[in-house]
Amino acid sequence: MITLQCLLEFQSEGDRRKVLDLMRRFSSAERYGYRRLLEGWTREELKKHLAQVFQVNTRYADDAILKASAVLSSCRERGQNPTKVVFGGRGLFEKLKKKHLNGEKREELKREWKERRQGNLYSRGDRTKQGNPNLRFVWIMGELYLQINVGERQWVYAKVVRPVKRERDKWIGFIWDLHQAERTGEWFPYNVELKLKNGEVYAHVSISEKFPPAAITLENGVIGIDVNAYPFHLALAEVSPDGNLEGHERISLHELLSADRDKREYLAWQVAYQVVRLALEKGKAIAMEDLEKLPKGRRGDGFLKLRKTLQRWAYKSVLEKIEVLARRHGVEVIKVNPAYTSVIGKLKYAPQYLVDKDVAGALVIGRRALGFEEELPEAYRLLLRDEEFLLYSVAQLEEKVKELKQELKGEENEWRKKAIKARLKTTRGELKTLRAHLRALQSGEGEPASRQLADRRKEPVRGHLSGWRIKAWRVLSAALTVPVLEKFSHVKGTVRDFSPLRPILVLGDWERAVRRPVPVPGAGAAVQECS
Structure with missing residues (x-):
């Protein structure tokens, strides 16, 4: 997904207040929905309840549940207590609790806290609803506006302000796609999220990225990637088309553990560029595990240091960046079932090639992507x-x-x-x-012992x-x-x-x-x- 940001200018103060009130109600619905999800409410019964209590349409109510579900899933994935989530940011919350803060500094923090907590509105894209049913981009007198649904048959139109920053700015492609969709009637879905920051309302637009056809495929082999938390690194294994190990290396990720959010994003992209550069040099596709959730420990398990490392382990972010960058450069990416890749690697290939278990695991991932079945020696x-x-x-x-x-x-x-x-x-x-x-x-x-062996070379077993x-x-x-x-x-x-x-x-x-x-x-x- 590509996310683009633009500023919204309202035609009147009344329109602005209507939108801010809707953002406040949506944010409240998200927080309220989060608590009900913890209590075990179903999506359908909660959707009707939110629409009635917070006076929003059922689509907004469903989107609020979707956002709350994402927060809950993220919290559980990091191994944190979901009952202690702080909407608006725990960092700001802890600062506001300090009694020595007063005057302008405290008022500034309170304003930022209120904006983060109450200044949110989200609408999913829908191809059948001209791209988005509640937050839709429209052309009026040759200028781009965002049409905001603030109630039954009530709309507010906010002018979109977004200068083109560079020649390859992806905003240009988005505007072109909007023109084409309006001309042909073939709409594409785009998600829109409104956020309040420093008194201004910004729209964040998320669209699916269009990738070129893969030029580098499995024909020349793959580079298997295994993510590891202890020590925190990526293990890369160059696998030939016949399934043999041609080379390997490790990329340390320890800098990501101590970096702040912005620096962590930058470092993750640098790691992605390093991996994709290797794939381009070797002319090999990339194979990685299809990771849904990894256990990150629990409080009181006796492994405090490891648990802290795992909870800061942004393995999904790194893999997603590798996948996006690879597809942009025409490198095929194959995801395989991670079941028993580490066990097979350490018992079968670590002693065979005299490599550590992480490289051996990456080799198994690469072989599985190529369609090899791991028979017992x-x-x-x-x-x-x-x-x-x-x-x-x-x-x-x-x-x-x-x-x-x-x-x-x-x-x-x-x-x-x-x-x-x-x-x-x-x-x-x-x-x-x-x-x-x-x-x-x-x-x-x-x-x-007489069980017939499968064809290890040809049988496709990615994940089975x-x-x-x-x-x-x-x-x-x-x-x-x-x-x-x-x-x-x-x-x-x-x-x-x-x-x-x-x-x-x-x-x-x-x-x-x-x-x-x-x-x-x-x-x-x-x-x-x-x-």
């Missing part, structure tokens, strides 16, 4: 049927549970206790998974993993992570060196892997965990 298939190894892994997990229980018993700090409890819960879950697989194997219900395959990777992760990878003294917390799995993957020798006291010198990209 033969050594892992045999491992899943090796009862001796499974019994060894169960014993190691049981020992880990005992260690965590002992650690929990001796810990006095309440916050550290919660972190230990979280690790204990995870370990117990892995132990349960492994025991269930072992019981199925002993009873003869395990996955048959069969049930038995998911289960197999889950069992492997439980059997290998603690029993094999966490045996070594250099591993503290998150495992980032997967070179100990190489003897298993190549030779099928799990006994050699668990006997080895330290990793092979110089083997792989063993990335030290960030403090």
Whole structure:
């Protein structure tokens, strides 16, 4: 979406007051609707209720619910308490609470607070309603006006003031599209949001961007992108058309954590340009995960530092900018299902290519975009049927549970206790998974080794993993992570060196892997965990 801004000039003070009153009622409807959504009201019953209480048409009422729903979703996505949302901005709210502020400074803050809290009006676009039913651009005597619906059969016309700033100003294209739509009758939808700032009313117009046809496609391979929060970075993997790793690199995103909003936007665009520039140089498409929501922790989980990082993690913003910029430059963007990309990467490709798990995850994303299906390596298939190894892994997990229980018993700090409890819960879950697989194997219900393999090269599986395959990777992760990878003294917390799995993957020798006291010198990209 492209968002353009313009200033509105009203023909009279009476018209201006009508619009400001409508903006006040709409803002109140949005806040009221937000509270009702928290109480579990449905959209349909709330729409009729808002229209009646705040004297707005049902379209405005529905748009208020839409805005409130977006705030609620954003809040939950960031892992914040939705009952503590402050409309108008928490920063301003906290400043106004300070008692030492008075005089002009306090009045200025109160005015800004009131504008942010009460000066909003939004209307969705609709192709069948000449672009927008409530806030519509119209031509009068050769000049552009915004037609604002302020009540039943009542309209206010505000003149649009928007000078063209540069030769490639996207406002020129928007005006041309409006002329074409009026001439041909083929309208396009555009969203309009009015905002009050410094006593002036501005209109923000959002339209879908038109992208050129993709010139760079999957034909030459892809660049897989994996987003990671710990450490905060992007992992890029150059994947050839036949699914092999050709190169990789990492882009740190730590600057985004400490930057303010404007600087964060600038830095995110710089990251996007860096990624797209690489795609253009290599002539490869871009593959990324289709991320809807990622868990960002919850209060009291014992991982305060990680939770704060995750809550400031604008992963969607970075990926959206990469996607938009890539499409503008004719680079194809493919989104894939993120299920088990990290697990497959760290167990299958990290030891194979001797890279860290993030690059390996990016490789799986790229391969999935190319249509490859991730089959279990033969050594892992045999491992899943090796009862001796499974019994060894169960014993190691049981020992880990005992260690965590002992650690929990001796810990006095309440916050550290919660972190230990979280690790204990995870370990117990892995132990349960492994025991269930072992019981199925002993009873003869395990996955048959003779299962026919799919065509890994041609079968399109972007996002699909069969049930038995998911289960197999889950069992492997439980059997290998603690029993094999966490045996070594250099591993503290998150495992980032997967070179100990190489003897298993190549030779099928799990006994050699668990006997080895330290990793092979110089083997792989063993990335030290960030403090």
